[in-house]
Structures are given as C-alpha cells and as structure tokens.
Amino acid sequence: MAQLTMVKAINDALRVELSKDENTLIFGEDVGVNGGVFRATENLQKEFGVDRVFDTPLAESGIGGLAVGLGTQGFRPIAEIQFIGFIFEAMDSILVQAPRLRYRSGGRYSCPVTFRAPFGAGVKSPELHSDSLEGLITQTPGIKVVCPSNPYDAKGLLISAIRDNDPVFFMEHLKLYFSIKGEVPEGEYTVPIGKANVVKEGKDVSIFTYGAMVHTSLKAAEAAEKEGVSVEVIDLRTLSPLDMDTVVQSIEKTNRAIIVQEAPKQAGVAGELIAQINEKAIFHLEAPVLRVTGPSTVLGFPLIEEEWLPSPDRVQKAIKKVMSY
Amino acid sequence: MARTKQKAQSLLESEIKVAPITTFSVLSPEGKVVNEDEVPNLSDEQLQELMKRMVFTRVWDQRATGLARQGRLGFYAPVAGQEATMIGSQYALDKEDFILPGYRDIPTLHFHGYPMYQAFLWSRGHQHGGQIPEGVNVLLPQIIIGAQYVQAAGVAMALKKRNTNNIVITYTGDGGSSQGDFYEAMNFAGVYKLPVVFVVQNNRYAISTPVSKQTAAESLAQKGLAAGITSLQVDGMDVLAVYQAVAKAKERAANGEGPTLIEALNYRIGPHSMSGDDPTRYRIKEEPTEWEQKEPLARFRTYLEGKKLWTEEMETGVIEEAKNTVSQEIKKADQYPKMKMADLIDSMYETTPPHLEEQKAEYVD
Ligand SMILES: Cc1ncc(C[n+]2csc(CCOP(=O)(O)OP(=O)(O)O)c2C)c(N)n1
Ligand SMILES: [Mg+2]
Numbered sequence: 190m191a192q193l194t195m196v197k198a199i200n201d202a203l204r205v206e207l208s209k210d211e212n213t214l215i216f217g218e219d220v221g222v223n224g225g226v227f228r229a230t231e232n233l234q235k236e237f238g239v240d241r242v243f244d245t246p247l248a249e250s251g252i253g254g255l256a257v258g259l260g261t262q263g264f265r266p267i268a269e270i271q272f273i274g275f276i277f278e279a280m281d282s283i284l285v286q287a288p289r290l291r292y293r294s295g296g297r298y299s300c301p302v303t304f305r306a307p308f309g310a311g312v313k314s315p316e317l318h319s320d321s322l323e324g325l326i327t328q329t330p331g332i333k334v335v336c337p338s339n340p341y342d343a344k345g346l347l348i349s350a351i352r353d354n355d356p357v358f359f360m361e362h363l364k365l366y367f368s369i370k371g372e373v374p375e376g377e378y379t380v381p382i383g384k385a386n387v388v389k390e391g392k393d394v395s396i397f398t399y400g401a402m403v404h405t406s407l408k409a410a411e412a413a414e415k416e417g418v419s420v421e422v423i424d425l426r427t428l429s430p431l432d433m434d435t436v437v438q439s440i441e442k443t444n445r446a447i448i449v450q451e452a453p454k455q456a457g458v459a460g461e462l463i464a465q466i467n468e469k470a471i472f473h474l475e476a477p478v479l480r481v482t483g484p485s486t487v488l489g490f491p492l493i494e495e496e497w498l499p500s501p502d503r504v505q506k507a508i509k510k511v512m513s514y
Numbered sequence: 515m516a517r518t519k520q521k522a523q524s525l526l527e528s529e530i531k532v533a534p535i536t537t538f539s540v541l542s543p544e545g546k547v548v549n550e551d552e553v554p555n556l557s558d559e560q561l562q563e564l565m566k567r568m569v570f571t572r573v574w575d576q577r578a579t580g581l582a583r584q585g586r587l588g589f590y591a592p593v594a595g596q597e598a599t600m601i602g603s604q605y606a607l608d609k610e611d612f613i614l615p616g617y618r619d620i621p622t623l624h625f626h627g628y629p630m631y632q633a634f635l636w637s638r639g640h641q642h643g644g645q646i647p648e649g650v651n652v653l654l655p656q657i658i659i660g661a662q663y664v665q666a667a668g669v670a671m672a673l674k675k676r677n678t679n680n681i682v683i684t685y686t687g688d689g690g691s692s693q694g695d696f697y698e699a700m701n702f703a704g705v706y707k708l709p710v711v712f713v714v715q716n717n718r719y720a721i722s723t724p725v726s727k728q729t730a731a732e733s734l735a736q737k738g739l740a741a742g743i744t745s746l747q748v749d750g751m752d753v754l755a756v757y758q759a760v761a762k763a764k765e766r767a768a769n770g771e772g773p774t775l776i777e778a779l780n781y782r783i784g785p786h787s788m789s790g791d792d793p794t795r796y797r798i799k800e801e802p803t804e805w806e807q808k809e810p811l812a813r814f815r816t817y818l819e820g821k822k823l824w825t826e827e828m829e830t831g832v833i834e835e836a837k838n839t840v841s842q843e844i845k846k847a848d849q850y851p852k853m854k855m856a857d858l859i860d861s862m863y864e865t866t867p868p869h870l871e872e873q874k875a876e877y878v879d
Binding site: 315316317487492 | 639640657660690694722728789795852853854859869873874877
C-alpha cells in the first residue's frame with residue numbers, strides 16, 4: 190500500500206470516481222491546467238479531458254448553480270470552492286437550492302452534488318481562507334457534512350460523498366493536506382458517511398472531535414495517559430448526520446465526555462452534540478460535558494492564529510477538569 | 515429606454531451589436547506620444563513624480579517578494595507590470611476621494627496615505643494592518659473578490675447624500691469581472707447615478723485562469739454597457755492614459771454624470787502571489803517577454819528622457835530611497851507590539867458581551 194498525503198489521497202479518490210462513472214464532472218476555479226491551488230485535481234484534466242475536468246469563471250455563485258443544474262440532469266458534479274471563505278457567494282446553491290430539491294420536488298429531483306472546500310487554521314493563510322464554517326452548514330437540513338482527519342478516510346469518504354445521492358459538503362483541512370501521510374489502498378474502497386471512528390480506545394473519558402483536532406486531541410490523550418487517565422478519542426468523520434450510536438456507546442463506557450472542535454464555541458457542532466448527549470445519555474454521565482473550542486470570535490489573523498486555536502494543553506486542562514468531578 | 519426605436523424592420527436589425535473597442539493610449543510602448551490632444555495637463559514636477567512613484571513601487575515590490583520568500587511577510591501579491599494603472603489612477607484623485615481596493619492594490623493605498631509598515635502588518639496578518647489612520651480615505655484591502663465593488667456603491671451614495679464633490683474608485687481584476695457583485699455594483703451605481711469609478715485591471719490572469727476563460731465578451735469594458743454606464747478601455751501600462759481616463763471619469767462623477775467603468779489592460783509579470791503559485795504551469799513561454807517590452811516603467815522613462823526630465827542619477831536616487839524606506843518600514847512592522855487574544859475578543863463588538871468576557875478570562879494568564 191502506498192503512503193500518501195491527504196491531498197494525494199483526495200486526488201486519488203477523484204481519479205477513481207472519474208474512471209468509474211462517466212457522469213462525474215469536476216469544476217471550479219483553477220482546477221484544470223493548474224490542478225487546483227493545492228494540486229488536489231493535479232493531472233485530472235490531462236487524464237480525463239477538459240469536458241470532464243474544467244476551470245470556471247471566477248464566480249462561486251455560478252459554480253454552485255452549475256452544480257445544482259447538472260445534478261438535476263443525472264450528472265454527479267464535484268464542485269470545488271477554492272477556499273472555505275468563498276462559499277458565502279454560493280450559499281444559495283449550497284444551503285438552499287441543493288438541499289431542498291428532493292423535498293420541494295417530492296423526490297422527482299435530487300441533487301447528488303459534492304462541494305469540496307479547503308478550510309482550517311494553522312497554516313497562516315490570509316483571512317477568510319481557513320475559518321471553520323461547518324456550524325453554518327450542519328444547521329441546514331438536506332445536506333450532509335463530512336470532514337476527514339487522515340488520508341485513508343479522506344479517500345474513502347470522498348468516494349462515498351461522490352456516490353451519495355444527496356448533496357454532500359466535503360471539508361478538507363489545510364493543515365492536514367501535506368502534514369501527515371498514511372496508508373491508502375489503491376483503487377476503490379469506501380468509508381461510510383455517518384459512521385464515527387474510534388481512533389484510540391480508553392475507559393475514563395471520551396473525546397469527540399474531527400478534522401485536525403483529532404491530532405490535537407490524541408496528543409492530549411497521550412499526555413493524560415502518562416498521568417494515569419485513560420482517554421478514548423473518537424473521530425466523528427461525519428458532522429451531519431452525527432453517529433450518535435457510537436457517541437452514546439462510548440459515554441456508556443467512560444461516563445465522561447469532552448468535545449474538541451476548532452470552530453468558534455458559539456452554536457455549532459459541539460453545541461449540537463451536547464444537546465443530543467443530553468437527550469440520549471445524560472444518566473450515564475458523571476460530569477458535565479465540556480467543550481474545548483475556538484473562542485466565539487472570528488478566527489484570529491495569522492499572527493494570533495496559534496493562540497486562537499485549541500491546543501493540546503487546553504484539551505489536557507479539560508481532561509483534568511472533567512476527571513475532577 | 516427613451517431612445518429605443520419602436521419597431522425593428524427585422525429580427526437581425528433588433529440584434530444589439532457592440533462596435534469593436536479601441537484601446538485608449540497616450541504613449542506607445544516605445545514612449546512616443548500617440549495622442550497629442552489627450553496628453554494630460556501635468557507639470558514637469560508632476561510627470562517626474564509619476565515616474566518616481568513607479569520606480570519606488572518596483573523596488574518595493576522586488577523587496578517584498580524577497581521578504582515573502584524568506585518567510586518575513588505573509589500574503590503578498592506582486593504588482594510588477596501594473597504600476598502604471600495603480601499609480602496613474604491614484605494620482606488623478608483628491609485626498610478626500612475614497613479608495614476601495616482589492617488585495618493587490620497596496621501601492622495605490624500607500625500613495626493615498628496608507629503607511630507601508632501597516633501594509634506589512636496586514637500582509638503578516640496583524641490587526642493593526644487594518645487600522646487605517648484617521649483622514650486616510652481608503653477601506654481595507656478586500657479578500658472577497660467583488661465585495662469592494664458593491665460596497666463602492668454604498669460609499670458613493672453616502673458621498674452624494676452629503677453633497678461632497680468627491681468620488682469613489684474601486685478596483686478588481688479580470689477574474690473579478692466574472693462575479694455577480696461586479697455587475698450588481700455597476701447596475702446600482704448606474705441606477706442612482708453614483709460618483710464611482712470602477713477600474714478592472716485586466717492583467718490577463720486570475721491565478722492560472724486566462725481571461726479567455728472568464729468571458730466570451732470581446733472586452734471587459736463592454737460589460738458596463740448593459741448597466742448603461744460610460745465604459746472604456748485604456749492601455750493600463752501607459753501611466754498618462756490611465757491618469758487621463760480616471761481624471762475625466764472623476765470629473766464626470768463629481769459633476770453628477772454618474773459612474774464609469776475603465777478596463778485597464780496590463781500584465782502581471784510575477785506570480786499570482788508568493789504562496790506557492792508557479793506561473794510556468796499555465797503560461798505560454800514567450801508571453802512574459804512579450805509583455806516586458808510593453809512594461810510601464812520603460813516607456814515612461816523613454817518619454818521623460820526625451821523631455822530631459824529624467825536621468826540615471828534620479829533613478830538611482832529613487833531606488834536608494836525606496837530601499838531605505840522599505841527597510842525602515844519593515845523594522846517598524848517588526849517592532850510593533852504583538853496581538854493579544856484579549857484585544858481580538860474585545861474587537862468583536864462595541865461592548866464586549868458577557869459570554870465573551872467569560873471566554874476572555876481563559877486567555878489572560
Ligand atoms: C470570492 C473569492 N473567490 C475566490 C478567491 C480566490 N482568489 C484569490 S485571487 C483569485 C484570482 C483573482 O484574479 P483577478 O480578479 O484577475 O485579479 P488578480 O489576482 O489577477 O489581480 C482568486 C480566484 C477570492 N479571494 N475571493
Ligand atoms: Mg487578473
């Protein structure tokens with residue numbers, strides 16, 4: 190098996206689906222000749238031609254509309270939004286038109302679109318390139334939200350996302366694109382949407398997290414382990430719909446929970462998860478569920494981004510606190 | 515609508531055609547005057563000042579790309595090839611006129627009063643980079659392509675309501691001209707007859723995407739026609755042409771005659787930005803050399819030398835001055851106090867609400 194970076198794994202998933210299904214199309218800004226600003230679509234135009242992999246004019250709302258329209262006609266569009274902060278120009282397509290089509294047409298139309306966008310702080314990109322905006326999207330019914338933390342999952346989840354008959358928003362963390370390598374099988378395989386993954390087993394406290402924060406949480410977990418606390422780390426992988434079965438099972442075992450997200454604290458995935466834990470597992474809890482998140486502000490500019498981001502240290506503090514009850 | 519004829523004789527007659535566009539220029543690439551009547555009314559000192567600013571900007575750009583390579587800057591978008599448009603257009607403004615820039619228009623802002631060390635801080639991602647000094651009439655470099663265009667309509671409406679004679683100028687690129695915001699802005703400005711000058715710097719590329727993939731239109735200038743606004747195309751490497759076009763557009767705007775769209779043809783000689791862009795992936799090999807022959811500094815230098823207004827010593831002097839200024843300003847940026855989490859949190863609202871006060875406590879050690 191090949192050791193690939195996450196961006197190469199994504200490239201591989203796209204290649205697999207382009208080969209397998211002629212209805213898949215890739216488009217976005219600079220995805221063709223340039224292979225994307227992070228090379229996620231490297232060589233795909235060369236291999237599959239300009240009819241299947243093409244550059245668009247610089248207009249996200251156009252990209253979104255193109256995707257929805259093609260989606261109604263049996264194509265499987267994979268639309269790249271160059272950076273997360275530019276989804277706002279395409280919000281009508283992403284949060285309104287695509288997610289509501291199945292309902293509005295009573296199932297006559299669906300919209301099997303995959304929107305891909307890099308996001309995530311820690312690489313000092315300019316403002317609006319790296320915010321964690323999943324809270325906005327997970328609040329919207331009708332679209333699934335997926336966020337891998339490693340190359341293997343990235344490939345398997347992206348293939349699932351492309352094959353899914355509903356719209357999927359696929360979030361690619363900038364810090365993970367090149368920083369970690371992992372084993373990635375050749376050819377096709379899938380990782381199911383809606384299934385969390387137990388990354389590390391433990392018995393005293395459960396950490397639920399996703400994206401780059403999986404790695405931050407693992408660091409904190411290892412440190413806690415040395416102090417005799419056994420930490421379970423669960424990678425949610427899909428943020429909408431949440432895999433509550435895995436979450437509840439873990440809490441039944443550990444009776445303590447922490448949620449770690451890079452996104453600002455206010456509303457968002459952690460808030461939703463706590464609400465559902467409250468509904469489904471409150472009698473298994475021996476401590477309040479804690480959150481380690483960014484503050485309820487916009488993401489700090491590059492020069493303060495590191496301080497803004499949840500650190501292993503802050504996760505460790507939360508572990509100590511949750512164990513003190 | 516009044517000028518629409520009642521009845522077309524045929525379907526063909528009712529078809530609207532755009533006449534071929536001719537590019538306005540004052541100087542040829544060789545530095546010869548090609549448009550005597552349109553040579554702007556500038557004193558010798560003013561002509562020299564334009565040249566000084568272009569040379570200064572070129573040196574600054576070279577230093578900045580070097581600093582970015584060393585990791586001493588954050589985001590930096592090189593400007594070589596675009597100096598004439600940036601400097602010529604700003605020079606036609608009054609200090610009270612407002613600039614709404616894109617991320618590349620840093621020199622334009624600087625000559626309107628935005629300090630260079632703050633530009634460096636903005637590049638690095640420091641909040642102080644955006645704290646535009648009082649009395650400097652510019653908004654922040656815009657990251658969201660197109661947003662500055664629609665906002666320009668708002669700023670211009672404000673100026674109009676206050677009965678000032680001032681205008682707004684806003685900039686985007688050839689890529690930016692594809693955004694919905696681009697059209698909406700011109701349409702609004704047209705409807706309200708707002709004092710705006712819309713500049714599109716057609717530097718031929720949006721990152722890797724050539725302008726031929728942005729539009730089927732023959733020019734970007736003609737995009738203004740649908741909004742019913744004055745629209746023209748200028749040689750954006752000819753500082754006198756740009757100056758003249760913007761000065762006239764400003765005059766019309768200030769006289770209540772509404773907005774103008776100016777497409778300035780130039781070329782981005784360097785990479786898109788210093789964050790990993792590799793132009794050899796998407797450019798035709800000979801292209802940069804062809805454009806370098808038309809580049810703005812060379813032709814204006816020739817023109818001024820012909821008028822005995824420019825010498826090698828003058829050029830060397832400006833180069834030295836630019837190098838010194840850049841070094842001093844970088845030092846100033848280096849010495850500026852670090853950002854603090856508490857300040858970040860406190861700048862979300864006028865009054866920090868309780869939930870943020872509580873969170874702030876987590877960051878104060
Ligand atoms: C809304 C939005 N979409 C995408 C981007 C990413 N992006 C930054 S620069 C750029 C190309 C812009 O090209 P152009 O408008 O021609 O301006 P130039 O960079 O050539 O000055 C793109 C796609 C962005 N900043 N904002
Ligand atoms: Mg451009």
